[in-house]
Amino acid sequence: MAVTRSNRRLRIKHHIRNRVAGTADRPRLSVFRSNARIYAQIIDDENGVTLTSASSIEVNGSEKKGINVELAKQVGQKLAEKATTSGITKVVFDRNGYLYHGKVKALADGAREGGLQF
Numbered sequence: 538m539a540v541t542r543s544n545r546r547l548r549i550k551h552h553i554r555n556r557v558a559g560t561a562d563r564p565r566l567s568v569f570r571s572n573a574r575i576y577a578q579i580i581d582d583e584n585g586v587t588l589t590s591a592s593s594i595e596v597n598g599s600e601k602k603g604i605n606v607e608l609a610k611q612v613g614q615k616l617a618e619k620a621t622t623s624g625i626t627k628v629v630f631d632r633n634g635y636l637y638h639g640k641v642k643a644l645a646d647g648a649r650e651g652g653l654q655f
Contacts, residue, residue: 550634557631558582566616566628566648566655568641573602575609577616577644579628589623591616609640610647617651630655 559565559582569576578590593604596611620628628648635641649655 546634548634553631553634557629559629559631563627563629564588564625565631566653567631568633568635568644570604570633570635570640573604575604575612575640575644577612577648579616579620579625588625589616589619591619604640606640606643609643610650613644613647613649614651616644617648617653621652626652627654 557565559580561581561583565580565582567578567580574593576590576592579588580586581588591612593608593612596615597604597608620626630645632641632645637645645655
């Protein structure tokens with residue numbers, strides 16, 4: 538199998554998911570990043586339920602595509618706002634195989650500013 542960027546990310550993702558799992562007390566904050574959008578959701582892996590989610594579509598509108606660091610930070614803040622209204626304060630961060638810099642780091646920083654602890 539050729540080592541491509543997507544294969545490398547999936548290999549890293551599997552290693553992370555073997556160690557990180559969300560519980561009812563500390564659900565998992567999972568990030569997905571595409572070329573046009575960024576998505577984040579808080580998941581309870583014990584019950585297999587998504588508790589809350591946020592995306593760049595909610596923050597920026599569906600007609601505009603493209604993400605930058607500021608938009609990713611706003612998505613993190615929006616997710617933290619939804620989570621705190623649901624009573625969630627502590628989460629486990631799952632970067633989903635992406636490197637922890639740029640948009641993924643900005644989303645995490647926005648979630649921390651919004652009140653989530655991880």
